[in-house]
Amino acid sequence: MDSSRHERLLALDRAHVWHPFTQMAVWPSDDPLIIERAEGNELVDDLGRRYLDGVSSLWCNVHGHRKREIDDAIRAQLDRVAHSTLLGLASVPSIELAEPWRASPPRG
Amino acid sequence: VVSDALNHASLVDGCRLSRAEVAVVPHADVEAVARALARGGFRRRLVVTDAVFSMDGDLAPLEPLAAVCVRADAALLVDEAHATGVLGARGSGLCEAIAVQPDVRMGTLGKALGGFGAYAATSRAVADLLVNRARSVVFSTTLPPALCEALVVAIDVLETDPELRPRLWRNIRRFVDGLRRLGFAAEPRSAILPVILGTPERALRASAFLRERGLLVKPIRPPTVPEGTSRLRFALSAAHTEAHVDRALQALEEARAHGLVPA
Numbered sequence: 001m002d003s004s005r006h007e008r009l010l011a012l013d014r015a016h017v018w019h020p021f022t023q024m025a026v027w028p029s030d031d032p033l034i035i036e037r038a039e040g041n042e043l044v045d046d047l048g049r050r051y052l053d054g055v056s057s058l059w060c061n062v063h064g065h066r067k068r069e070i071d072d073a074i075r076a077q078l079d080r081v082a083h084s085t086l087l088g089l090a091s092v093p094s095i096e097l098a099e100p101w102r103a104s105p106p107r108g
Numbered sequence: 109v110v111s112d113a114l115n116h117a118s119l120v121d122g123c124r125l126s127r128a129e130v131a132v133v134p135h136a137d138v139e140a141v142a143r144a145l146a147r148g149g150f151r152r153r154l155v156v157t158d159a160v161f162s163m164d165g166d167l168a169p170l171e172p173l174a175a176v177c178v179r180a181d182a183a184l185l186v187d188e189a190h191a192t193g194v195l196g197a198r199g200s201g202l203c204e205a206i207a208v209q210p211d212v213r214m215g216t217l218g219k220a221l222g223g224f225g226a227y228a229a230t231s232r233a234v235a236d237l238l239v240n241r242a243r244s245v246v247f248s249t250t251l252p253p254a255l256c257e258a259l260v261v262a263i264d265v266l267e268t269d270p271e272l273r274p275r276l277w278r279n280i281r282r283f284v285d286g287l288r289r290l291g292f293a294a295e296p297r298s299a300i301l302p303v304i305l306g307t308p309e310r311a312l313r314a315s316a317f318l319r320e321r322g323l324l325v326k327p328i329r330p331p332t333v334p335e336g337t338s339r340l341r342f343a344l345s346a347a348h349t350e351a352h353v354d355r356a357l358q359a360l361e362e363a364r365a366h367g368l369v370p371a
Contacts, residue, residue: 018239020248058249083222088326 006046009034038065110144110155110182112136116162119187123156125244135161138172145180153182154211159202160190163333163341165300170208184210193220194299199266199273221262225251276346279353283344286357290364302328302339303360305369311338314368321359 014028034046041064043051056062063070077093084091109128111119114135123130133140145153155177157168170186177184188201192215196204203213214228228238239245280296287294292303305311311327318325329338363369
């Protein structure tokens with residue numbers, strides 16, 4: 001646990017970071033959590049405390065954090081290419097994602 | 109809002125989202141900006157311009173624009189999209205290069221910095237307005253941590269690698285010198301260097317010719333650029349070598365020999 005680091009990060013956040021969907025009028029007096037890492041369905045803050053991520057980081061991480069299948073796929077893609085443009089070029093994953101059977105919802 | 113006719117589509121959309129009255133003025137026409145600002149009946153006026161224009165690579169006339177804005181008590185917004193990492197001693201853009209301080213200096217994190225997202229460097233008052241009223245900010249969940257980390261490193265590299273920008277500018281000057289030897293008008297103003305060929309067919313044929321020689325140079329045609337100014341748009345980077353630049357020039361010379369680009 002590093003409380004001086006925590007205090008420094010907190011001061012920087014209060015001075016420089018605007019938080020969307022957040023009542024910033026009370027933020028400076030609030031005691032915000034500073035997330036540093038995550039495991040499965042738990043977030044871990046900079047002081048090592050663990051929290052159940054009940055809103056899936058605003059429904060953006062519904063499979064949980066650091067899911068092996070997803071992270072491995074991202075790393076594998078990172079080792080091929082992180083970004084290439086679709087302006088006048090195509091890319092393998094964008095074509096695979098756009099395949100009709102992937103994009104259509106499952107039949108009930 | 110007074111907006112340059114060649115401003116990028118994102119600035120055009122920004123003007124629309126502002127719901128302010130917009131006056132589009134001819135490209136780089138400072139007199140036209142002054143005339144637009146002279147119209148009465150507005151509480152606040154804002155002049156909006158790209159620093160480097162995306163299809164021509166030319167620079168906004170920032171010094172006279174800033175002077176006109178001061179005289180008319182109007183605000184000036186400069187988008188450094190194609191200038192960040194390219195212009196200025198520290199690589200922060202055109203405003204740094206010519207020591208002009210606009211009211212809002214914005215840019216993207218998605219070009220020279222290699223990530224995505226954007227910034228607006230401005231006064232506390234304007235920043236407060238943006239975070240409270242700009243819906244595209246208010247309702248965004250902002251940048252993911254992995255991207256923030258990538259950008260921290262990108263900015264470090266930009267600040268600490270003394271070779272990056274000199275290498276880019278050596279490439280730009282080498283390419284411009286070569287283009288001039290081939291008879292093209294070219295200026296070393298930015299990393300975007302268009303070779304204007306005229307008709308869309310010409311640009312397409314030249315692009316295909318270059319592709320056969322291993323160079324992917326996209327033809328830019330109307331409506332992106334005006335009729336009669338279809339072009340090849342070269343963009344140089346610090347990652348190019350002298351050999352790459354020479355190869356591009358060699359291919360253009362061959363294209364000219366084949367009658368694909370004007371002699």
